Each structure stands twice: as C-alpha cells, then as structure tokens.
Amino acid sequence: MSGEFFHTTQMLIASALMIAGVFFVIAGAIGVIRLPDFYTRMHAAGVTDTLGAELIIFGLIVQAGFSQTSLKLVLIAFFLFLTSPTATHAVVGAAWQSGLKPKLGKYKAPAPGEAIVKPKSKTKTKAKTKAKTRRKSPVKKARAKK
C-alpha cells in the first residue's frame, strides 16, 4: 500500500514537473520566433531555457529515483544551471559591443522619481496629439519650401 502510494506521488510529481518544463520550452521557442528585436528574443530564449531545462531534468530525476542515472542527471542540471545564463550573457555582451542597437518604440519608461500620470480620457489625448501634428506639419512644409 505504501509502496503504491510512493509510486503514485512520484509519477504525479514527475509528470507535473515535465509538463511545466515543456510549457516553458515551447513558450521560449514561440517567443524567439515572434518577438521583434534581438534583445527581446534573447530575453525570451535565455530566461525560459534555464527554467524549462531545469524543470524537465528534475522531472527525469524524480522518475529515475536513487540510481546512477539520477546522479548523471544532477550533473547535467548543474552544468546547465551554470552555463546557460553565462552563454546568454556572453551573446548579449558580444552583440552590444559590436554595435547592435535595440529597437525602441515611442513609449519611454518614467524616471525613478517621476510620478505616473494617468490619462484622463482617451478621446482628449487623441485630439491633443492630432492638434500637435497638425500644428507642426505646415511649419515643416514651409521650411522645406524655403
């Protein structure tokens, strides 16, 4: 009875760990395909690779029980835990030193002391931005003609 209980808990823990690991691995792969920039792709790949790999290997360790195989799997988990963030860091550092710049959008993050102002309503902000663009554009045309 107790042995059966032990086997069921072992099976459940192993399957839960491996399913979670597969989720992270697939999420990282989709992120590598869909994200727009090298640095965002690196974020998707580097973060999820470490956690997903560790989860899958811990699931395998729980399956293998106390044996030589589980010792080897512990070694793999240790090496991956050391080398995966190091490789990520090295690739990002090489890309940054070679002059690859991140793709930046219009949104700027607020400064640490700056309060975040909530927009009052969407229609007013849209009207303001349209008015600004209308004011600016004739001036630019006039400058271009001169």
Place this chain on the structure above:
Amino acid sequence: MTEFLYYINVGTAFFLLIGMVLLLARLLSGPTLYDRILAVNSFGTKIVLFLAVFALIIGRDDGVDIAILYALMNFIATIAVLKFFRYSALGVSLEDDFIEEESPPVVPRTSRANKGKQT
C-alpha cells in the same frame, strides 16, 4: 503506472522536437549573426534535454552520458564562435585586449591635468 510516465516522456520528446523546429526557423531566417548564435545555443540545450528524455524512453542509461558531453560542448562552442567572430581568430590571448580597453580612460585624466596647469 509506468505506461503513464512513458506517455509523458514521449509527449515531452515530441514537444521538444516542435520547439527545435521553431528554433530552426529562427536560425535560418535570423536577420543578424547573433540571432543565429542564440538559436544554435538554445537548440543545443533542447538537444541535451531530448537526449536525456530519449535515454529514459528506450531504457538505456548511455544516452545520459552523451547528454552531459553535449551540455559541455554546447557552451564551449558558443563561446568559441563568439570569440572567433570578434577577433577573427581563436588563438588570441585575452590579456592584450584588457590592456587595450583599460588605456582609453587614462586620456581624460591627462587632459584634466593640462587644463589645471594652464589655469
């Protein structure tokens, strides 16, 4: 009992293969060199996981040894490729590069010292 874990392992291997195919797409269509290096590195990690899962599926422990070997080789290969593309050679000692990088901050100090002498 064991059949359920077998199916879980086979499903894990299948989804790892799907993730490897997605990474292959990024590897082939990566706009920059570093995208490709990133894809190769992540692909290697998935190969390690696939080898470990596959060794438990077929019931032979030898595959786990190959997985250890691949985990080490993958890291060394990534670092070697990065170093090769930076220096276009692998036999460069890193000490010379550190000396070159430390020398530029010395220049503003001398300029400040000259300004002090002029005033």
